[in-house]
Amino acid sequence: MQHRRLPPAARSSRSGHAPASAPVRERTAPDTSARERGGGGPVQPPSSQPEWRRQRRERRAAAQADERRKLAQRWPLLPREALPQEDFTVQLAPYGYMEPLLEELGERVLTVRGRLVLARGGEAAAWAQNVWTAPRWLEAASIGQAVRALTALQRNWRGHALPESGHQRRQALMEAALPHVGSRPLHFGEAAPTAPLGAFTLWEHDLLLASPSTSSPFADGEAHFEENRTEPPGRAYLKLWEAFTLDGRRPRHGELCVDLGASPGGWTWVLAGLGARVFSLDKVELAPQVGCLPNVNHCLGSGFGLDPRHVGRVDWLFSDMICYPERLLQVVRQWIGARACAHVVCTLKFQAETDHAVSRAFAAIPGGRLLHLFCNKHELTFIWHEDAAI
Numbered sequence: 486m487q488h489r490r491l492p493p494a495a496r497s498s499r500s501g502h503a504p505a506s507a508p509v510r511e512r513t514a515p516d517t518s519a520r521e522r523g524g525g526g527p528v529q530p531p532s533s534q535p536e537w538r539r540q541r542r543e544r545r546a547a548a549q550a551d552e553r554r555k556l557a558q559r560w561p562l563l564p565r566e567a568l569p570q571e572d573f574t575v576q577l578a579p580y581g582y583m584e585p586l587l588e589e590l591g592e593r594v595l596t597v598r599g600r601l602v603l604a605r606g607g608e609a610a611a612w613a614q615n616v617w618t619a620p621r622w623l624e625a626a627s628i629g630q631a632v633r634a635l636t637a638l639q640r641n642w643r644g645h646a647l648p649e650s651g652h653q654r655r656q657a658l659m660e661a662a663l664p665h666v667g668s669r670p671l672h673f674g675e676a677a678p679t680a681p682l683g684a685f686t687l688w689e690h691d692l693l694l695a696s697p698s699t700s701s702p703f704a705d706g707e708a709h710f711e712e713n714r715t716e717p718p719g720r721a722y723l724k725l726w727e728a729f730t731l732d733g734r735r736p737r738h739g740e741l742c743v744d745l746g747a748s749p750g751g752w753t754w755v756l757a758g759l760g761a762r763v764f765s766l767d768k769v770e771l772a773p774q775v776g777c778l779p780n781v782n783h784c785l786g787s788g789f790g791l792d793p794r795h796v797g798r799v800d801w802l803f804s805d806m807i808c809y810p811e812r813l814l815q816v817v818r819q820w821i822g823a824r825a826c827a828h829v830v831c832t833l834k835f836q837a838e839t840d841h842a843v844s845r846a847f848a849a850i851p852g853g854r855l856l857h858l859f860c861n862k863h864e865l866t867f868i869w870h871e872d873a874a875i
């Protein structure tokens with residue numbers, strides 16, 4: 486590994502571009518140069534939504550509708566008498582990641598409706614974006630009756646609409662009649678809400694599936710933040726914001742962090758902003774606005790070449806490297822085994838297939854937890870604290 490600190494001028498001359506190996510970000514727009522040059526078809530009227538974004542939204546909606554259709558064929562609606570009554574949970578699949586959740590739950594799956602998977606037992610799946618931990622069925626012939634039944638259980642409820650139920654309007658009327666629950670985006674640094682949050686859906690015209698408690702403090706597990714659109718390069722920084730907010734722990738001022746696979750620098754930007762000292766490592770440079778931060782020291786090299794026994798103990802190990810999850814498992818085991826860090830946050834990035842065996846190996850590390858963040862795509866986030874392992 487090459488240890489060096491470039492002068493700011495040299496750094497800014499090279500960086501600022503996403504590395505070649507970085508995933509293609511969805512915001513990549515199609516080539517509009519023909520239109521801009523005045524050729525290539527009719528001139529579009531100005532609109533608040535660029536055409537490519539509208540098309541992307543439509544493609545996504547069509548793919549979701551297709552997935553819903555296939556799932557409805559695979560899991561036909563259960564008759565009322567066959568609905569589970571006890572020892573089950575509702576596990577919400579992240580958008581577009583129903584398959585990994587179903588694979589993880591395996592034989593535990595009882596039925597599926599929309600993104601809701603009714604599963605035997607109480608254990609939360611890593612791929613679940615939110616878990617309804619105490620579900621029950623409530624019969625309610627009217628909107629008023631439904632609202633009374635829900636508020637008798639607790640105050641705070643957020644509805645989860647099932648497009649396939651055909652009762653969205655009725656459900657929306659129920660939601661409007663329930664006590665207001667705030668849902669503004671969080672400012673990073675604020676604690677996640679602590680009040681219990683219930684979730685419900687109108688399963689049938691007069692039947693609610695409701696849980697007064699859920700695993701996530703956010704409705705449908707969707708953590709929204711007031712984003713910073715000017716300073717961090719890219720949007721990967723949101724993963725750390727979400728991980729720290731859910732976990733309740735983050736690096737303190739002056740703590741030493743190693744950030745593997747750091748470019749273009751969103752995570753390093755978050756860590757430096759917390760006042761931590763950051764040793765970042767990547768095969769490519771950081772974006773200049775991150776590389777020049779005084780508490781950031783960037784090195785070019787491979788995260789696999791960094792031997793924790795030679796680094797000395799650090800407070801936090803981070804990795805967002807694009808690599809096979811089993812390779813990352815080796816790295817994490819090496820660091821934890823050498824007692825070279827007190828905390829780990831890393832992303833397991835999956836290829837076409839989800840490697841559940843590796844996920845289980847991560848989940849089995851004492852003191853660790855594995856979760857699918859709202860910001861994660863085909864990835865899971867592993868968070869580990871040494872003091873939780875004791």
Ligand SMILES: C[S@@+](CC[C@H](N)C(=O)[O-])C[C@H]1O[C@@H](n2cnc3c(N)ncnc32)[C@H](O)[C@@H]1O
Binds near residue numbers: 506747753786808
């Ligand atoms: C998803 S990007 C990381 C984004 C970053 N966390 C951020 O917030 O901007 C993945 C990075 O991993 C880097 N990478 C891939 N293999 C690596 C390796 N063996 N060692 C170090 N970095 C690696 C890539 O160069 C790329 O910059």
